Amino acid sequence: MSQLIWNGVFVGSFYALVALGYSMVYGIIKLLNFAHGDLYMLGAFVGFGVLSVAGGLATSLGFVALLVVLIISMLATGTVGLVLERVAYRPLRRAPKLSVLITAVGASFALEYGMRLVAGPNPQVYPVRLAGNAINVLGARITLQQVGLILIAVLLMAALQWLVMGTGTGRAMRAISQDPKAALFMGINVDAVIARTFFIGSALAGAAGVMAGGYYGKIDFLMGFIIGLKAFTAAVIGGIGNIKGAMLGGLCLGLLESFGTAWLGGQWRDVFAFGFLILLLTLRPTGILGERVTERV
Secondary structure, eight states: OOHHHHHHHHHHHOOOOHHHHHHHHHHHHHHHOTTHHHHHHHHHOOOHHHHHTTTTHHHHHHHHHHHHHHHHHHHHHHHHHHHHHHIIGGTTTTHHHHHHHHHHHHHHHHOOOOOOHHOSOEEOSSSOOOOOOOETTTTTTEEHHHHHHHOOOOHHHHHHHHHHSSSHHHHHHHEEEEEEOHHHHOOOOOHHHHHHHHHHHHHHHHHHHHHHHHHHEOOTTTTTHHHHHHHHHHHHOOTTHHHHHHHHHHHHHHHHHHHHHHHHHGGGGGHHHHHHHHHHHHOOOOOOSSOOOOOOO
């Protein structure tokens, strides 16, 4: 039981980081950014490129090198998120929602197959692999690298929570999510705040990509597709648009997958997780922490 819980929390921390970007963007402009999972993939490849250039120096530094690359990847994916918002989404902000949704799907394919052209179709082995000796804690086998990655994820989530709840930018985000027109009349630069939201969400996805690459050791250009679906599921489970809900949803999904694998087998893991999503939405359509809201016209 201890091992199952630990595995679920570890995987759930990755889902939570990516789900936060989904939830932030949807909470402010009601957009399902289906290209978000591919920013996770892009972050992993940016880290791969930097570590490959660093060569033996990165290998000798190990975890420290991964931390430096983590920051670089967050800046790179955050910038790509800014460009994506400015080029693909901002011109369609007043367009029908179906047009924006199709654009998001197109942006996802553009990132995936653009990376395929750059890096090739074959999986790549990460230059730095976080592998260490496991210790036994209450029956669960835990490595220091796993603990370090979870601590990084928790720190990033705590920093985001502080940003949203304790800063002027966060207040502007919350104001826009309540009523964009009223926020504009109050002097808030709506476009700038939305752009910052895309930057922050994309940076968190890039961080998760580097962490996954360093831990699992293999990346490919389609790795963002399934993580995007899982992160979207986590955001919906927690209550899409709710920051704490995205964190809770990621942990819930990780635990569901862990227990589903143990009870039903690995081939039924996704069936178990998505089946729970259907059941939850039937009983509580807004998710665990979501609130029913009236859409303004």
